[in-house]
Amino acid sequence: MTMIHPDAGKELIMPVIQQALLQPEIWGRESPLWNHPFLPTVSGKPMAISRALALLCRGRLLFFTSHNQLVTALKGRGTPILDLSQEFFAPLRVLFPSAVNLDSLCRLQPQPPSRLRYQADSLLEAVNRLLRKKLKKPTICLLSPGLRETDFFNVSLPAAPRQKNFFFPQCFIAVNPPGKEFTELSALFKINQPLAIFRFLKALHSESLLPDADPQALLKKAARHLLHEYRGMKK
Secondary structure: OOOOOOOHHHHHHHHHHHHHHHOHHHHOOOOHHHHOEEEOEOOOOOEEHHHHHHHHHOOOOEEEOOOOHHHHHHOOOOOOEEEOOOHHHOOHHHHOOOOEEHHHHHOOOOOOOOOOOOHHHHHHHHHHHHHHHHOOOOOOEEEOOOOOOOOEEEEEOOOOOOOOOOOOOOEEEEEOOOOHHHHHHHHHHHHOHHHHHHHHHHHHHHOOOOOOOOHHHHHHHHHHHHHHHHHHHHO
């Protein structure tokens, strides 16, 4: 009797999954394919394609290709995480293009807010202080040395990672320490603190990163607040 290797089934099913995602009309809405648990997760309990697509539409589909601290910190939080570490499932990275890549997020290495040790930290602390005052649901800006290709990046996870021995907030704006925007704003902060803070907020607004229903109104409030502070500094 010929034994079939357990992984052989995965090789056979992947083309079916690919076709279903690329050409769903072939299978039709009533096909049992959609609700069969094909997709591997970190918990070991497979996920159905329909469940993955529903999570994807809500921006809550997470995946990883190699175990890392962030995956460990999120495991057990009730949010399914696709395990694409096996080569059979590598094509799913392309078929779920807007899924949250936990490998990339872990590489951001967000740094905890400091106690004004450096001028750069002072700028971020001032910005965060203003955001706490003006936003109903405050967010924080954190230096993230792993951010390489852009100045800012918005991070929003569907669940809060366990932060024992690992710092990673559920929501924050990653800031590239050597990025052009932050470098220029840090230099300006040494000369004119309120103006640097306001331009920082404008930079976030230009990237659609201000977490507010009316960012223009927020900028106006921030401008009035900073102008009042500046006048106080001049006295």
